[in-house]
Amino acid sequence: MWIVGYGSLMxxxxxxxxxxxxxxxxxxxRIFNRISLSHFWKKYRIKNKIAVLNIIKRPGYYFNxxxxxxxxNELEKxxxxxxxxxxxxxxxxxxxxxxxxxxxxxxxxxxxxKQNTIIFKEGILPIPxxxxxxxxxxxxxxxxxxxxxxxxxxxxxxxTKIDNFLKKSY
Numbered sequence: 001m002w003i004v005g006y007g008s009l010m011x012x013x014x015x016x017x018x019x020x021x022x023x024x025x026x027x028x029x030r031i032f033n034r035i036s037l038s039h040f041w042k043k044y045r046i047k048n049k050i051a052v053l054n055i056i057k058r059p060g061y062y063f064n065x066x067x068x069x070x071x072x073n074e075l076e077k078x079x080x081x082x083x084x085x086x087x088x089x090x091x092x093x094x095x096x097x098x099x100x101x102x103x104x105x106x107x108x109x110x111x112x113x114k115q116n117t118i119i120f121k122e123g124i125l126p127i128p129x130x131x132x133x134x135x136x137x138x139x140x141x142x143x144x145x146x147x148x149x150x151x152x153x154x155x156x157x158x159x160t161k162i163d164n165f166l167k168k169s170y
Contacts, residue, residue, distance in 0.1 A: 001072060002104040002105065004104045008052075009082070019069040022066060023065050024093045027057060031056055032162075034051060036127060036130070048125055064095055067101060084114075126155075147163075150163035151163060
């Protein structure tokens, strides 16, 4: 089974995957619109800096990511880690050639948590440690991949690219 990592799930050091490809996911936008529910990331939240990544269906958009192969038993571990997300199928395309790669599974956030509280919120900003990890991971693959991550990742408004935001703040 192939999984698409588009944020912290791109981190090969923690997930220890070997069989992977750089891909693009077309028709979707990578966006910081979700309040973190993870116990790990909650400790790094500061005031309104409480957001982690999610994706939303949006024609004309795309983002780069890492597709990697896992065994079915590893999926359960990922679900425990990705609290409040469900899994869906997406078509992927090779990052450099744009040729069709594979149909993969991807984590998408639910709109509400288990207590039925909405976990999407306007005006939230990325958790600094989280965005630093995601960017560091993207750039660790290569500079082109990292720059593409910055150019295809948006704040909750869906308009502000993360690279422009980081130049002005943080």
